[in-house]
Amino acid sequence: MADTVLVERTGAVATLTVNRPDKLNALNVEVLRELSRTFHGLLEASEPVRAAVLTGAGKAFVAGADIAAMSELSVAEAKRFSDMGHRLLAMLEAAPFPVIAAVNGFALGGGLELALACDFIYASANAKLGQPEVNLGVIPGFGGTQRLMRRVGAARARELVYTGQQLTAAEAAAMGLVNKVLPPESLLEEAHKTARTIADKGPLAVAAAKRVMTRAEDVPLGVACELEAQAFATLFGSEDQKLGMRAFLARSPAVFTGR
Numbered sequence: 001m002a003d004t005v006l007v008e009r010t011g012a013v014a015t016l017t018v019n020r021p022d023k024l025n026a027l028n029v030e031v032l033r034e035l036s037r038t039f040h041g042l043l044e045a046s047e048p049v050r051a052a053v054l055t056g057a058g059k060a061f062v063a064g065a066d067i068a069a070m071s072e073l074s075v076a077e078a079k080r081f082s083d084m085g086h087r088l089l090a091m092l093e094a095a096p097f098p099v100i101a102a103v104n105g106f107a108l109g110g111g112l113e114l115a116l117a118c119d120f121i122y123a124s125a126n127a128k129l130g131q132p133e134v135n136l137g138v139i140p141g142f143g144g145t146q147r148l149m150r151r152v153g154a155a156r157a158r159e160l161v162y163t164g165q166q167l168t169a170a171e172a173a174a175m176g177l178v179n180k181v182l183p184p185e186s187l188l189e190e191a192h193k194t195a196r197t198i199a200d201k202g203p204l205a206v207a208a209a210k211r212v213m214t215r216a217e218d219v220p221l222g223v224a225c226e227l228e229a230q231a232f233a234t235l236f237g238s239e240d241q242k243l244g245m246r247a248f249l250a251r252s253p254a255v256f257t258g259r
């Protein structure tokens with residue numbers, strides 16, 4: 001059987017491709033496991049990953065959780081499946097490097113949920129995004145009801161989840177769900193360009209920014225600002241802070257070490 005997730009490294013940038021194109025990369029247990037295993041490998045890599053791009057093979061990013069596999073699930077099995085998705089998405093969010101979703105086609109249901117667990121989304125002009133679960137008599141089960149509200153606001157998220165409407169990439173960009181809409185042929189190149197830009201920055205700083213900005217969504221502003229102040233101060237104990245500021249003052253480029 002073909003690998004359901006492909007991984008490529010170019011320096012500090014990793015690219016993960018969900019690779020089940022005959023089923024539009026639908027997420028079954030095997031694909032979820034493989035994504036978790038592959039992503040865990042990136043977290044443990046001896047040469048640290050500093051930014052990642054997540055995309056799909058063929059005409060879809062991910063067209064959802066696998067409907068055929070879900071159709072006969074019991075209540076207990078459905079809970080296990082949902083928990084598995086939640087664990088994977090939490091791992092993406094907790095990673096010490098940003099993950100960019102390069103949405104190359106359909107990002108529906110679990111596909112949009114996967115993209116929402118990434119730091120931000122670039123989409124090809126032909127992409128379609130939505131939470132169509134109500135068409136199947138269920139609701140999003142991998143965090144969609146929650147992350148979509150946080151990303152686009154409660155009112156828009158409610159409308160999308162209740163109607164199952166599919167957005168075009170341009171519509172998704174207009175509501176802030178997608179950062180950039182790109183011609184299909186330049187989507188990956190642009191995502192990689194941004195990933196390389198991030199990978200050249202102070203990795204401890206980028207990781208701290210991600211941690212603070214992710215945590216901030218769940219806590220009151222005062223607590224979030226305190227988290228920021230702590231993280232800001234902690235960075236002054238790093239080699240990267242010293243060499244970053246000294247390089248600026250010496251008018252030379254900083255080459256960060258991640259220490």
Ligand code: COA
Nearest residue numbers: 022023024026063064065066067068106108109110132133
């Ligand atoms: N789960 C399982 N299989 C899926 C799937 C999913 N979420 N999405 C697509 N597939 C499969 C199709 O069953 C088909 O398999 P087959 O060739 O063995 O019959 C194959 O992928 C190609 O899909 P197809 O529907 O023929 O492509 P299309 O271009 O006509 O339509 C979509 C594309 C995305 C509009 C359509 O596949 C779709 O609506 N998928 C389900 C989306 C959804 O509801 N996702 C949320 C799940 S909770």
